[in-house]
Amino acid sequence: MAPRNDLIHDISLAILAASDVPSAFKAFHKIAFSRSIWVALLLDMDSRIKFELPPGQSIDELPTRTLIDLAKRAILGPISWSPHSPFHSKPVVSHEIALPFGTVLDAGVQFGAYLVPGGNYVLVGSSRLQCWDLSTKRCLWTHESLGNPSDWSMVQNFAFEMVDDDKAMILLIWMRNSYPGSWDRRNAVEIVHLDLSTRKSRLLLSLNAQDTGLF
Numbered sequence: 001m002a003p004r005n006d007l008i009h010d011i012s013l014a015i016l017a018a019s020d021v022p023s024a025f026k027a028f029h030k031i032a033f034s035r036s037i038w039v040a041l042l043l044d045m046d047s048r049i050k051f052e053l054p055p056g057q058s059i060d061e062l063p064t065r066t067l068i069d070l071a072k073r074a075i076l077g078p079i080s081w082s083p084h085s086p087f088h089s090k091p092v093v094s095h096e097i098a099l100p101f102g103t104v105l106d107a108g109v110q111f112g113a114y115l116v117p118g119g120n121y122v123l124v125g126s127s128r129l130q131c132w133d134l135s136t137k138r139c140l141w142t143h144e145s146l147g148n149p150s151d152w153s154m155v156q157n158f159a160f161e162m163v164d165d166d167k168a169m170i171l172l173i174w175m176r177n178s179y180p181g182s183w184d185r186r187n188a189v190e191i192v193h194l195d196l197s198t199r200k201s202r203l204l205l206s207l208n209a210q211d212t213g214l215f
Contacts, residue, residue: 038067045074050166052119054095055135097134118166121196127154129173131194140199143192145175153177153188168195170204177208 031037042051042059051059051070059067099122112125121140124130129143145153159172175188191205 033064035064035067038064038071042067042070045071049074050117052115052117055097055120055133097137099132099134099137114160116160116169117162123158123160125155125158129155129158129171131196140196141194141201143171143173143201145177145188145190163193164195167197168193170194
């Protein structure tokens, strides 16, 4: 007969239903702190709320105690929110990553950075849109518009959604295009599919419209 630890938990519960109460409680306690139980629970939660782990970490590699703390944080919030916290409700930095943007961002241009759910990538919007990998601290993709290379184009805003089990994203990008020697301006919208593993993107839709002055 296989050892109790090797039995599937559902089968164990059926067997324990006919056992004495103390033995059942001990077994239930052991099952409740089983690492496999918490890995399955956290993976299910991650599919809906996306835990932001430090780059390079994955749920199935974490110890049981860390998994339990992660579940508590998702339900109750960080420890600094607790009235009994020694941090007096002040934000606590768990880890910090500095990206070497250097000169890739245009001076004087509105800048925005958005952490992608999961905590592995960040989207940076300047005159162009970029996606940075937090584990390597490198830019893995830069959006290149299909317009004329001599045209002046600036990203005004963007939105995104993760797809393909978070291995890719769909980006909606709004740009304002200007033309050398002309006051003519046009709004352009592009929908792009970005594969995060291959770093390749493909254009799904492109629309152009005359500037209305409403934006």
